[in-house]
């Protein structure tokens with residue numbers, strides 16, 4: 580059982596603070612590292628993998644510092660976001676090269692075992708340059724698994740991968756977690772993280788913004804005030820009606836037409852809106868969220 584522990588970890592590049600005083604513990608099972616682009620996920624993963632020294636604080640695996648510690652590297656497998664520039668190698672050669680880098684006693688066997696796990700035995704003799712995006716992710720995963728590490732770190736593994744291959748990869752990660760490995764993958768998509776992560780860590784602007792199971796994170800995100808634009812057959816009358824609703828914090832008429840409503844309790848609002856519109860003989864034409872971008876959701880989490 581492997582536990583990664585970050586204690587007041589920071590990393591800066593010149594004046595840019597990429598990771599700011601982050602403390603968290605990652606245990607066995609699948610954890611999702613969720614955050615918008617530029618949040619510091621790649622930097623965090625590089626520090627967890629021992630590829631990058633923290634500027635302050637520490638990253639430990641089972642009580643041992645990760646940085647500059649060869650014995651700890653043996654327990655960690657990393658699937659980087661960047662495409663391996665080894666298109667001229669076959670899948671088998673690429674995985675085998677990693678087995679040899681780890682100085683495994685039976686590199687051939689380890690290579691076949693890892694290719695088997697990711698279901699790439701049959702195309703392993705082909706050049707990586709002929710692989711689909713999903714296959715390239717899987718061959719990187721095989722290379723990261725070749726030394727049978729207890730910890731597996733993956734940076735945006737589902738980016739650009741088609742839905743069928745994504746399911747396949749998700750099943751693989753779920754299996755790795757169920758086997759007792761400590762699996763952490765980064766993503767900027769909540770729905771993706773929810774599907775397989777037992778636990779979610781949220782980072783925004785280099786800071787640790789939230790932590791919990793997907794129910795807790797989902798609640799945090801949906802409890803925030805939401806803004807909707809509503810178009811109806813009688814906007815002014817609708818605005819007056821909504822002013823009295825308990826789930827509404829503010830109402831404004833949009834000069835371009837429609838009513839802009841600030842909602843505090845979405846569930847209650849969703850029940851009240853059609854009922855009240857009907858009571859007052861108003862036809863609803865459109866209800867659109869206006870600030871549903873992930874950036875605004877994350878910004879809310881940070882200020883919470």
Ligand SMILES: Nc1ncnc2c1ncn2[C@@H]1O[C@H](COP(=O)(O)OP(=O)(O)OP(=O)(O)O)[C@@H](O)[C@H]1O
Nearest residue numbers: 592595596597614615616617618619620621622623
């Ligand atoms: N080598 C570097 N030199 C200078 N700044 C860097 C370097 N690497 C990352 N940064 C900056 O650090 C911040 C965090 O970057 P990082 O790549 O860790 O975020 P991320 O969450 O992985 O984002 P993305 O998903 O876009 O890769 C960004 O502002 C980025 O521009």
